[in-house]
Amino acid sequence: MALVVLRSGYARHLPSQEASMVSNDKNGAFFHCPNDGTDNLSLDSIRKTLIGLEDTIIYSLIERSKLPLNSPAYKSSPFPGFHGSLMQLLVKGTEAVQAQFGRYQSPEEVPFFPDNLPPPIVHPSQNCSQKLPAAAASVNVSKDIWDFYVNKLLPQLATEGDDGNYVLSVASDLVCLQALSRRIHYGKYVAEVKFINETEAYTTAIRAQDKDTIMNLLTDTKVEAMVKQRVAKKAMVFGAEVTLSDSNGSNTNNYKVEPSVVSRLYDEWVIPLTKVVEVDYLLKRLE
Numbered sequence: 474m475a476l477v478v479l480r481s482g483y484a485r486h487l488p489s490q491e492a493s494m495v496s497n498d499k500n501g502a503f504f505h506c507p508n509d510g511t512d513n514l515s516l517d518s519i520r521k522t523l524i525g526l527e528d529t530i531i532y533s534l535i536e537r538s539k540l541p542l543n544s545p546a547y548k549s550s551p552f553p554g555f556h557g558s559l560m561q562l563l564v565k566g567t568e569a570v571q572a573q574f575g576r577y578q579s580p581e582e583v584p585f586f587p588d589n590l591p592p593p594i595v596h597p598s599q600n601c602s603q604k605l606p607a608a609a610a611s612v613n614v615s616k617d618i619w620d621f622y623v624n625k626l627l628p629q630l631a632t633e634g635d636d637g638n639y640v641l642s643v644a645s646d647l648v649c650l651q652a653l654s655r656r657i658h659y660g661k662y663v664a665e666v667k668f669i670n671e672t673e674a675y676t677t678a679i680r681a682q683d684k685d686t687i688m689n690l691l692t693d694t695k696v697e698a699m700v701k702q703r704v705a706k707k708a709m710v711f712g713a714e715v716t717l718s719d720s721n722g723s724n725t726n727n728y729k730v731e732p733s734v735v736s737r738l739y740d741e742w743v744i745p746l747t748k749v750v751e752v753d754y755l756l757k758r759l760e
């Protein structure tokens with residue numbers, strides 16, 4: 474059985490055979506477009522997308538910080554037919570539904586549980602989602618993202634405690650994980666543009682499988698410094714506690730998520746993993 478969204482907008486479960494015949498022509502409006510409309514690749518347009526994703530990531534962290542840690546949701550406990558944590562169960566199930574709507578047809582959307590995902594019944598429209606060479610498909614740092622999120626970031630975000638809201642907590646975790654993953658795997662587009670802009674230099678380094686040279690070619694320390702400064706500032710602005718009592722309307726000592734947590738997140742994880750994605754993509758670019 475597969476979940477099908479009909480032209481009428483209603484969703485129905487159909488036998489898989491019938492579901493795979495659902496058309497996704499233009500009139501059917503079943504099309505997928507990266508919400509930034511990346512029809513043409515340029516470093517500026519991609520960087521603009523990454524800046525937009527900073528907002529998405531920071532807002533998602535602020536939402537998660539409203540709930541306590543709820544640690545039982547991350548411990549392995551037997552569920553009928555599934556041995557894993559509540560978080561793993563919810564992420565796996567959500568990804569299975571989203572896969573049917575074509576979520577993982579874009580190179581920047583990488584599932585955390587790629588095995589046995591159902592086939593898409595909705596495919597991206599050709600006229601607006603950017604296609605990358607085949608090398609992009611196998612570049613995947615999801616495990617690293619999951620590990621740092623659960624083991625390093627979450628304890629800094631959520632206060633100790635258990636209010637039993639496990640499903641709300643893990644649903645909020647998934648929003649954070651998908652935003653972080655999208656930002657980091659956007660490194661594939663960055664790498665492609667850098668390859669196009671400096672094909673000869675990258676080709677020589679790729680042919681020599683020279684990771685250090687590739688890393689040096691793609692690193693822009695000025696941009697990285699600006700990114701870290703900007704995300705800390707956004708955390709201050711987005712996470713400021715607004716009060717009606719004091720003169721300037723906000724209590725500047727109390728942020729929903731510590732700005733230093735966000736800038737360290739980028740410094741220690743988001744930027745390094747984005748660059749790992751860029752290097753891994755480029756090493757495969759000439760295959």
Ligand SMILES: C=C(O[C@@H]1C=C(C(=O)O)C=C[C@H]1O)C(=O)O
Pocket residue numbers: 520660663691692693694696697700743744745747748
């Ligand atoms: C993403 C880019 O590539 C690298 C990674 C960056 C990041 O993750 O913020 C910033 C600059 C580069 O070192 C880029 O050049 O914009």
